[in-house]
Amino acid sequence: MxxxxxxxxxxxxxxxxxxxxxxxxxxxxxxxxxxxxxxxxxxxxxxxxxxxxxxxxxxxxxxxxxxxxxxxxxxxxxxxxxxxxxxxxxxxxxxxxxxxxxxxxxxxxxxxxxxxxxxxxxxxxxxxxxxxxxxxxxxxxxxxxxxxxxxxxxxxxxxxxxxxxxxxxxxxxxxxxxxxxxxxxxxxxxxxxxxxAIYGSLLAAIGNETDIARPASTSQTRRQIVERAREYMRTHIDEPITVADLCAELNVSRRTLQYSFQDVLNLNPVSFLRAMRLNGVRRALRHADGEHDSVADVAARWGFWHLSHFAADYKAMFGELPSETLRNSHTRRLSAF
CATH class of the missing domain: 2.60.120.10 (Jelly Rolls)
Known part of the structure; x- marks a missing residue:
């Protein structure tokens, strides 16, 4: 609507x-x-x-x-x-x-x-x-x-x-x-x-996840789920993929996806996807026009809505603030002339 x-x-x-x-x-x-x-x-x-x-x-x-x-x-x-x-x-x-x-x-x-x-x-x-x-x-x-x-x-x-x-x-x-x-x-x-995010927050508030048993699956099945997920990410590298996208593509629940990633990579899918999206932001900032593109605009295109959390995650991942990446990109572009 x-x-x-x-x-x-x-x-x-x-x-x-x-x-x-x-x-x-x-x-x-x-x-x-x-x-x-x-x-x-x-x-x-x-x-x-x-x-x-x-x-x-x-x-x-x-x-x-x-x-x-x-x-x-x-x-x-x-x-x-x-x-x-x-x-x-x-x-x-x-x-x-x-x-x-x-x-x-x-x-x-x-x-x-x-x-x-x-x-x-x-x-x-x-x-x-x-x-x-x-x-x-x-x-x-x-x-x-x-x-x-x-x-x-x-x-x-x-x-x-x-x-x-x-x-x-x-x-x-x-x-x-x-x-x-x-x-x-x-x-x-x-x-x-x-x-x-709203749907997920509502469901978490309404339900009690501790009452839901861990789904039974073999280690081979979990590896296959993770590999299919990673293949989907690789073929959609320039898109801000979400957990819901993976669940729909793989026809599995969020809980099954989470346990599979945890068992195979010792990392939950949310963290994995956040890393993928942060890398997407970094690529975009390194090629951005510093005069017309802002950090907030690039972050929004990749689905980051909480800017302070985004900036902290970005610095923890890459050792610099996203504004520094954008500024350095603009500087490199000017020095090339």
Missing amino acids: NPAALSAGETVDAHCSFTVATTDDAYDHARCLQHWKQRYEQLSAGRFSGGVEEAWFGNVQVFRERTNQIVHEAGQAWEGSTTFGIPVEAEGEGWYCGEVFNRDSILTLQGGEQLDFRTPRQLDILGVTADTAAFVDYARRVENRDIQAEIGKQRIVHGAPEKAAELRAFLLTMLNTVRTTPQMLEHAAMRKALEQ
């Missing part, structure tokens, strides 16, 4: 957008989320103040919503979607579909279902609305999980507090990065990396 940016927001391109809105009326606040049909009614006395940040890319809509009054929210998300709500802060008691929730609860809503939400007086909440088919397919291919069956008819998922905290921190960091550098969403590799 392609976003249609709000006029008050900042559009990046036809495939993505990032918008920010501040409101002083609950009725107006309800209209901030794209493609939702909502009605908000203020229940507590006092001046209303709210804010919404919203990012669209790929098959996901990520938003942060703040309100300072008790509000009853009714309505529906867009058809064919699944929504997860993750509270950041809540002052007072709130009710969601007849149940009390807390900061570590994960609220769920299927497209077409009726939203019935009585907020606490002060609420700061993160939301992810994803295309259901894309999310379910990712869970099946990459995690070998039937996520729809796991959630069932639950409207509130009570996961482990530490998992909810990790999901909350990830989404806050991601939104902050997009707010700071919205142009990074222009790159298809970045949108793909973020979408898959």
Whole structure:
């Protein structure tokens, strides 16, 4: 589903957008989320103040919503979607579909279902609305999980507090990065990396991986999986491959892929792919035009969205910052004339 940016927001391109809105009326606040049909009614006395940040890319809509009054929210998300709500802060008691929730609860809503939400007086909440088919397919291919069956008819998922905290921190960091550098969403590799990172973070928060047994496979099978993975990487050396790409290509789950890499190379596939992508960035920086290409732009093309982590990983791998590689490349180019 392609976003249609709000006029008050900042559009990046036809495939993505990032918008920010501040409101002083609950009725107006309800209209901030794209493609939702909502009605908000203020229940507590006092001046209303709210804010919404919203990012669209790929098959996901990520938003942060703040309100300072008790509000009853009714309505529906867009058809064919699944929504997860993750509270950041809540002052007072709130009710969601007849149940009390807390900061570590994960609220769920299927497209077409009726939203019935009585907020606490002060609420700061993160939301992810994803295309259901894309999310379910990712869970099946990459995690070998039937996520729809796991959630069932639950409207509130009570996961482990530490998992909810990790999901909350990830989404806050991601939104902050997009707010700071919205142009990074222009790159298809970045949108793909973020979408898959969100899916993975949601699945980790919802499920309990310690309950899932290690898959049985022979050492020969594991070697074959790793060799097929490495061959795929070699033939796609200039592409920012993800774990999900490998799982789809090899028709194995992420867990099987991880155990195979760990047993054969004593390295997990995430680390291996990160090394491949870092090398891709280095090649691009060494051939970049220092006047027109930035480190952030090159990193985004290879799916690195957390720039400080990227810079630290790059320096640990190559002994210099990516900005130094770019500067040295520009210097070499000038000296060649």
